[in-house]
Amino acid sequence: MSMLGRCVIYIIGLFILSLGVVCMIKADTGIAPWDALNVALTDNVGLTVGSWVFIVGGFIILVNSVIKRKFPNLAGGIPIIIIGLFVDLLNLKVLTFLKFDAALYQWILFLAGLCILAMGISIYLRAKLPSVPNDELMLAVTERTGWKIYITKTIGEASALILAVILKGPVGVGTVIVMLSIGVLINFFDKLLHQIGFSSTIVHAARNEEKSV
Known part of the structure; x- marks a missing residue:
């Protein structure tokens, strides 16, 4: 695949990921742990949610460097x-009309956002360009420990959940659902895309992990 093609896939995947994040924020049923942390920081400190995506992500880059015992991957920025x-564009400008009072519609929006988020992660990783620090953390821990991907993803989400609760972020039933299911959904979409002909960094990592067991 050409560099141009990889860049297109990369941007599309990141946009889909961001769309999933905003859909869950708008659903107001509890959002993904990392996003709950970002919203909590916005409410307690200020700045936009998108700004905290960058700041928290920068901190995770440093954590990843410690786990990998390598120089921080600045490209993760x-x-x-x-x-x-x-996220700021969709949340503050484009999708401001997304607001439901009925619980049924809120949960439909939440579940759609969750699936969109997982699909976006699976798509953008295929470009094999710099990973979101959260996902690089998932892959780094998988490589270091040999644990299955859904386990390492769940651990990362649980850590963010604890911080979000401490900061009184928008944690709800939906947050717990994300924490328990996001790793499984990423694995599902990853395998699905792999079966239709798209190679995957995650699949290769999983295979290497299975061979080492």
């Missing part, structure tokens, strides 16, 4: 800048 811009 690229996707969090893009996501931060997309």
Whole structure:
């Protein structure tokens, strides 16, 4: 695949990811742990949610460098800048009309957002360009420990959940659902896309992990 094609897939994947994030924010049923943390920081400190996507992501880059015992991957700043811009654009400008009072519609929006988020992650990783620090953390821990991907993703989400609760972020039933299911959904979409002909960094990591067991 050409660099141009990879860049297109990368941007599309990050946009889809951001769309999923905003849909869950608008659903108001409890949002993904990392996003709940970003919203909590916005409410307690100020700045936009997109700004905190970048700031928190920068901190995770440092954590990843410790786990990998390598120099911080500064290229990881690229996707969090893009996501931060997309999230603020969609949340504050484009999707301001998304507001439901009926619980049924809120949960439909939430579940749609969750699936969109997982699909976006699976798509953008295929470009093999700089990963979102959160997802790089998932892959780094998987590589370091040999644990399955859904386990490492769940651990990362649980850590963010604890911080969001401490900061009194928008944590709800939906947050717990994301924490328990996001890793499984990413794995599902990853395998689905792999079966229709798209190679995957995650699939390769999983296979290497299975061979080492």
